Amino acid sequence: MSRQTKSLLAIAIVTVALTPGPALAQTPTPTPAPKPAAAAKKTPVDCEQVKCLALTFDDGPGKYAGTLLDTLKKYDAKATFFLEGQYVKARPAYVKRMVKEGHEVGNHSYTHPDFTKLEPAAIRNEIQKTQDAVKKAAGVEPKLLRPPYGLVDIQVSDVAAEFGMPIIIWTAGSRDWDTKDVDAIKKQTLAVAEQDGIILMHDWVKQTVDAMPSLIKTLQGKGYHLVTVSDIVKRQNLQPGDAFPLPEGWEN
Numbered sequence: 001m002s003r004q005t006k007s008l009l010a011i012a013i014v015t016v017a018l019t020p021g022p023a024l025a026q027t028p029t030p031t032p033a034p035k036p037a038a039a040a041k042k043t044p045v046d047c048e049q050v051k052c053l054a055l056t057f058d059d060g061p062g063k064y065a066g067t068l069l070d071t072l073k074k075y076d077a078k079a080t081f082f083l084e085g086q087y088v089k090a091r092p093a094y095v096k097r098m099v100k101e102g103h104e105v106g107n108h109s110y111t112h113p114d115f116t117k118l119e120p121a122a123i124r125n126e127i128q129k130t131q132d133a134v135k136k137a138a139g140v141e142p143k144l145l146r147p148p149y150g151l152v153d154i155q156v157s158d159v160a161a162e163f164g165m166p167i168i169i170w171t172a173g174s175r176d177w178d179t180k181d182v183d184a185i186k187k188q189t190l191a192v193a194e195q196d197g198i199i200l201m202h203d204w205v206k207q208t209v210d211a212m213p214s215l216i217k218t219l220q221g222k223g224y225h226l227v228t229v230s231d232i233v234k235r236q237n238l239q240p241g242d243a244f245p246l247p248e249g250w251e252n
């Protein structure tokens with residue numbers, strides 16, 4: 001085959017691959033059948049009836065949030081984003097999309113300080129600025145607080161109570177910020193996943209976002225429904241200032 005023929009052939013193959021054939025184009029559009037995914041969205045998941053798990057993403061919206069949202073949408077999975085106000089301000093479109101696509105947004109401070117080392121006024125300021133930023137970006141205010149590093153004390157609890165918010169920690173971590181390795185993140189998450197679990201992850205870790213399609217598929221294959229934190233804690237009747245899961249030595 002001459003060089004020219006070869007390249008013409010290559011062009012022809014590419015063209016065939018990219019252009020829908022006449023048969024495909026002329027296929028009559030079938031009457032749209034009700035989509036199971038759409039029907040499932042209308043029925044809220046009842047975590048008393050099915051196995052639920054909440055994936056939570058902290059410190060964002062991170063720069064890979066868009067890819068993560070695409071993946072969640074593809075697998076009809078919901079997540080909870082504990083947002084850092086400074087990034088809400090920087091990337092408001094992601095926050096708007098999170099809310100629009102049925103995910104939950106929580107408050108994770110404005111600049112990520114250790115709340116247990118701050119005066120109440122400073123904690124209030126961190127929380128309020130993030131509430132305001134989320135409201136501005138997406139029209140809603142977070143109803144859950146996750147203090148930076150998951151660190152809480154009585155004073156943090158009191159300030160959370162002023163805002164009417166329970167404090168959400170996690171049942172287990174993916175250790176994604178530490179390993180930054182797709183396989184390790186998948187392995188660790190699958191090892192700690194349990195019914196009604198709340199898993200800590202980060203959407204600024206690229207490997208977490210890269211692991212997500214395969215991880216979600218595997219979790220769903222094991223029967224997990226990926227839901228928001230509020231879906232999981234519905235039965236806990238958490239009051240403002242309560243912490244869940246309870247830190248060691250705590251009573252709500």
Ligand code: NI
Nearest residue numbers: 058059148149
């Ligand atoms: Ni954090």
